[in-house]
Amino acid sequence: MEIGIIGGGATGMLLAHYLGDNHQVTLYVRRKEQAASIESKGIQLAVTNITTIIHVRQIDEGIRNHAILFVCVKQNHLDHLTPVLNKIADSTTVIFLQNGMAHIEKAKELSANVMVGVIEHGALKVSDHTVRHSGKGIIRVAYLTGSVDSISLVERLNQENFPFVLEPDYYPMLAKKLVINAVINPLTALFEIRNGQLLDNPFLTQLARQLCREACQVLHLDEIEEWTNVMQIARATAGNYSSMYKDITNGRTTEIDAITGYLLKNSTEQISGHALLLQAIKAKQYEKRKEGEDE
CATH class of the missing domain: 1.10.1040.10 (N-(1-d-carboxylethyl)-l-norvaline Dehydrogenase; domain 2)
Structure with a gap:
C-alpha cells in the first residue's frame, strides 16, 4: 500500500521504519534539515542499526494521495494542519495517533475516511534520522467516520513484529x-x-x-x-x-x-x-x- 505519515517525531519515524519494509512509505516532515537527513541516510533504528529507506517530503510541498495517511503530530500542531487535511482525497483513510481526545471533533469534520488510534510502543527520537524503540507494544485503531473496510485495512497493516489491533469502539x-x-x-x-x-x-x-x-x-x-x-x-x-x-x-x-x-x-x-x-x-x-x- 501507499502510506503517508505526517510528523517526523519519534512516533512518525517508528511507523515509517517498520511499515517501510512492506509498503511504499512517504514521511512528511516540517524542517528541510530533517528531510535532507532522512533522504541521505534513511531511518535508522538505534541499537540494531537497521536502516529503512523511505520517501521523505516537507509538509509545505503538499500531501500526495495515499491509501492511508497517519497523522502523528501532537495535539497542539493539529490546527496548523487543518488546511492540509481538508484537501485529502475522500478515498484516503486518515488515522490519527494523538494523546488525549480533543482531536475527535476535528477529525469528524474531514470528508475522508477517518480512524483513530493509540500507540503503546515506547519510542525516542535520537536524531533527525534515528529513532530508539524503547518498548514494544501494540497500535490499537478504531473506526470513526467514513466507509472504510476496517478489518481488511488493519490486516494489511499488521505485522508480527509491529502489530495492529482493530478495536470495536473508539471511545x-x-x-x-x-x-x-x-x-x-x-x-x-x-x-x-x-x-x-x-x-x-x-x-x-x-x-x-x-x-x-x-x-x-x-x-x-x-x-x-x-x-x-x-x-x-x-x-x-x-x-x-x-x-x-x-x-x-x-x-x-x-x-x-x-x-x-x-x-x-x-x-x-x-x-x-x-x-x-x-x-x-x-x-x-x-x-x-x-x-x-x-x-
Whole structure:
C-alpha cells in the first residue's frame, strides 16, 4: 500500500521504519534539515542499526494521495494542519495517533475516511534520522467516520513484529489511554521523575490515585480497572521519562490542554486535582521559558 505519515517525531519515524519494509512509505516532515537527513541516510533504528529507506517530503510541498495517511503530530500542531487535511482525497483513510481526545471533533469534520488510534510502543527520537524503540507494544485503531473496510485495512497493516489491533469502539480505547496520560504525564513532569517513581513514593501514589478517580468520573470508566492499568503502565515504563516531562525539559509546548484540559472541559463536577495540575504545569512551562530567555 501507499502510506503517508505526517510528523517526523519519534512516533512518525517508528511507523515509517517498520511499515517501510512492506509498503511504499512517504514521511512528511516540517524542517528541510530533517528531510535532507532522512533522504541521505534513511531511518535508522538505534541499537540494531537497521536502516529503512523511505520517501521523505516537507509538509509545505503538499500531501500526495495515499491509501492511508497517519497523522502523528501532537495535539497542539493539529490546527496548523487543518488546511492540509481538508484537501485529502475522500478515498484516503486518515488515522490519527494523538494523546488525549480533543482531536475527535476535528477529525469528524474531514470528508475522508477517518480512524483513530493509540500507540503503546515506547519510542525516542535520537536524531533527525534515528529513532530508539524503547518498548514494544501494540497500535490499537478504531473506526470513526467514513466507509472504510476496517478489518481488511488493519490486516494489511499488521505485522508480527509491529502489530495492529482493530478495536470495536473508539471511545473506551481513547478514554482508557487518556486516563493513563492524565495521571502519569503531568505528575512526572511536575516532579521531574521517571514513570516508575510514581509508585515508589506513597505521597505521589496517593496523588496519582486521586487523579485516576477524577478522570474516571468524567469519562465514565471503572476506577479500579483503570487504576490497575495505570500501575501496570507505570511499572512497564518505570525507567522512562514521560513525553510531557521531555517537552518541558526541552522548552516545547506540552499537551496539557489536550489531556487535562479536555477532562476539565467535559467535567460536570469539580475535579480539583486536575484543575490544580493544569495550572502547575502551565506555571512550570512558563518558568522554563523564562530561564531560556534569560540565558
